[in-house]
Amino acid sequence: MQKISVLLFLAWVCFLFYAGIALFTSGFLLTRLELTNHSSCQEPPGPGSLPWGSQGKPGACWMASRFSRLVLVLIDALRFDFAHPQRSHGPGEPPVSLPFLGKLDSLQKILEIQPHHARLYQSKADPPTTTMQRLKALTTGSLPTFIDAGSNFASYAIVEDNLIKQLASAGRRVVFMGDDTWKDLFPGAFSQAFFFPSFNVRDLHTVDNGILEHLYPTMDSGKWDMLIAHFLGVDHCGHKYGPHHPEMAKKLSQMDQVIQGLVERLENDTLLVVIGDHGMTMTGDHGGDSELEISAALFLYSPKALFPGAPPEEPEIVPQISLVPTLALLLGLPIPFGNIGEVMAELFSEVEDAQPHSSALAQASALHLNAQQVSRFLHAYSAASQDLQITELHRLQNLFSNASADYQRLLQSPQGAEAALQTVITELQQFLRGVRALCIQSWARFSLGRMAGGAALMAAACFLCLLVSQWVTSPGFCFRPFLLIPMACGLAGTIVCAGLLTTTGLKLDPVVLGAVAAVGSLLPFLWKAWAGWGSKRPLAALLPIPGPVLLFLLIRFAAFFSDSFVVAEARATPFLLGSLILLLIAQLHWEGKLLPPKLLTMPRLCFPASTGPPRHSGTYALGLGVGLLLCIRLAGLFHRCPEETPACRSSPWLSPLASMVGGRAKNLWYGACVGALVALLAVVRLWLRRYSNLKSPEPSVLFVRWGLPLMVLGTAAYWALASGADEAPPRLRALVAGASVVLPRAVAVLAASGLMLLLWRPVTVLVKATTGAPRTRTVLTPFSGPPTSQADLDYVVPQIYRHMQEEFRGRLERTRSRGPLTVAAYQLGSVYSAAMVTALTLLAFPLLLLHAERVSLVFLLLFLQSFLLLHLLAAGIPITTPGPFTVPWQAVSAWALMATQTFYSMGHQPVFPAIHWHAAFVGFPEGHGSSTWLPALLVGANTFASHLLFAVGCPLLLLWPFLCESQGPRKRWQSLGNEAEARVRPEEEEEPLMEMRLRDAPHHFNAALLQLGLKYLFVLGIQILACALAASILRRHLMVWKVFAPKFIFEAVGFIVSSVGLFLGIALVMRVDGAVSSWFRQLVLAQQR
Amino acid sequence: MKDTDIKRLLYTHLLCIFSIILSIFIPSFFLENFSILETHLTWLCICSVFVTAVNLVLYLVVKPNASSKRSSLSYKVARFLKCCIYFLMSCFFFHVIFVLYGAIIFETLQLREIPPVIYIFVFYRVTSIWENSLQITTISSFIGTWLGAFPIPLDWERPWQVWPISCTLGATFGYVAGLVISPLWIYWNRKQLTYKNN
Ligand SMILES: [Zn+2]
């Protein structure tokens, strides 16, 4: 197997995953652009005079206000049928008695007694029906999606124009009481506010009782223009008990009393709005788009007559966001800029003046204002984003200009018939509804087909990883047809699909094309695999994962489906990792590798007898395990609390030093951080010295010796400046500012140049021509003579290599006659891992710089614990020469778990407000100007540092057991044939071959690298698959937009970063391999000359 | 002989289980406000004392290794000391594991020492059947502790979800399960074991 095909195959598998992720994301995460434009009182939404001469009147903007005050009672999850019992049963049928039916009696009574004062509507909420999205919709009049692009991820504050903002800028006093979600959405917007915690779903009464304590006193005090009361009891009762529970009856009766009390206290200039933000399903949940979830009650009441006619028998259905423009115009405010709701025209009819003409004119003018505003928004939006359909957009614009012209003409001739006005009203309403439909189509529909397709693609890719990782090490795996045919098929499928799409005139969607390519290449592969595999072996052989590891993977898979476990992942991952480590130690013990056999006097239960002599003393492995657990425990001290657990306290060590007060503690911490840096450097250098890769005169080694300390120095200096920048004397300010720009960039440039050097000359080997005691053998393999078996013939590359060696040896023999001159090449046994460790260190320093100072301790722990884990794993992995080499599943799982654990101990959480935004300003204290990719890159590197490091370091899992060979007793290498052994003189001490064993079997080496990559991708793949499944199955869950969807996004980006890192790591190993080959060639050539 | 041994093992184990059940009910006659969840520590102490006492009594009665020549006093003292050392060592060992598992150290000092009592006081027995059953009970109570940690993050808000309680409950359940399983397991595998042990 060739290197290039290994890389191609990995790239192809990654592409399958990416296509799946993209397809799923396009169906699940609907996006929308947020515009920050604001409507203002002075600026009318369009040309033409404002109706009714409303300017000049106090408190009137686009239209004269009808109410000066508003009481908005938001009863969370007030489903429509809670307020309006269905009266559809026949007279004979007994009335169904359900706990939630008929409890809001006062509404019915008011509707009967005062039909001109009140109305009940069935309001239709748009999905996602989660409270935060609904609150956003109810104030902005838009259709919030989960990711409103352009929103500030660091906080939930609404940046779009909204009712609360308009009220505040008009100088009205807004008083709020209830759910504390509003605090995040509208920071500082209320003149008075009583927030109560909303997180605890089991608590039915805290919020409601808190509101009731303040509601009537505030109302009587009169110091408000808008009063908002957000009750949560009904919603929480739904989540806890479901709607069919007596507790719901109590809660609704309580709400009934609240409404009654409010109605009694209302004054003439006040409007009362009672609304549910969404409904609930039969089980009391919400979030999705089922009928029960989206139908909510909306009740309006005014002490003065508001409606010309009696309420209809069956309440009218209105979109929920209709409330926004209606309330804005009723209160004499401009309609929020981004609103796409349609005013409820009924409310603008003239009640006193019974003339139908003036009523219709009032309705038409309200609608026209509304339409002007929506048209203005459409212009602004389509200028900024292309996600609305063009043809439909044009049609709507035409519709609007026609209707607008008709309306203007009617205004000119006020004697026009009422029928003409009605046509205009209908036209305007058509326009507004068209716009809403257009926006819903592109913003607010889950595409279940895409979600299922994406999940299926990811699952298939996982299966493929499992299949091929099992298969690749088996003999006779022929690779090329498996790669080329699927790729050709995929490409052909894509071209055909693209052709079809363009000929039918549809838009080319890259996501769909990618998915078609993925499926097109996957199916032939699986078909061929089935033909090749299914006939030969049982399918059970496909599941090579050992039981305990399978259990761990299953636990991990299942944990993504529980919001509690996702929130607690920071604690659950170290727990699992610790368990896995204990299991590894126990396994070593059971396999008899931990203790010498004579100590194992106790009869073991049912475990197989030891298979080989113990390679390590028991204390050694136990020490490794305890050290690992200790490292994990220490890393656990660095943790950031999820906001869902208020009792938890975040570690103070994650904040930058600059935020500390108290010079002494700060200095001590600074010392500790620099100490961690130096220790990191020392550990790496010690390791390199241990394998004596530090003596080589190669430029990359020189860089490790001199460049790394320079980087440490730069980092330390930067930290000193950053933590004490404010204390600098004024004269030095400019210098400090300059240095804080230059230093991080210098470190990054140093690291980049070090990596370049490493890529250019990755072989860190010291060649010594020694005179004196003749060493006829270098570390080169002593194979010579004709190939002894067919297996030897299979490996063409080793043949050449051995030929070279033979020749080399021949030269040496000849030269020895002239004088004892021989070549000793040191450190060849650790040449791969030396390059890997160097690369990882070089990568770690710039990443470290992006974090707060004290996180450097975590980086130190990261290196220590991965060294320890590698040693522990190496103790359990037998070296099988001459291959096939395998990396066991427990190693890969532990590695992936450790990546997740380090992600948390670096102070991250998979939620947007927890992202370390300050990382964007490291080296760029003044910001980035207009560029967006650079800050995104910096923040991404900060967030996914551990994913990247562990993925790049993944090949170490394969290399380390060979590296550890040198620690054990230096055995003779006997496996390659007795012939070679015979040639070795008995007194000659054999160098351990270590990683050169891998080189000796390039076919197996490449296969092992591919297998390692596929296994790692599989472990990561099932994580992302679990996240996707959780997000789609639980899309009705209370926590979907707060926990599952952000977790999916973080996991997806983490997967992409990890797969790229893995690719780079494997490519680096191959680069080293290539360089070693050419180094051999040069050596032989030099000897021949 | 084998079967009688297994039977004896089964009876002693049933007695142990019975003593654990007793430890749940008896203290409520003497102590006010006793409940497993609220006065968890007290219950744990009582439970381990019960189990220890039962084990000691059974040891004296059953005398699993009644070899006469080794019954000198000095030998017994030495054995006792050895057991104490084993006990302390295992306490330390489990303590380290639990601390590294993320337990809060101070809580651990108070609470974590007790479950090992259950495991260790049975170290007297050296005959293989007893030892096998000891291994099984140890492993199963360890697995029980491990499984007991899983409900902690869930948001059910039950009183037993607080940190050490679910783990110690899990350990106790695991111990009971081990007591039940081990005679059965030994019974099923008795042929194999004969081969192994003698
Ligand atoms: Zn809600």
Ligand SMILES: [Zn+2]
């Ligand atoms: Zn809810």
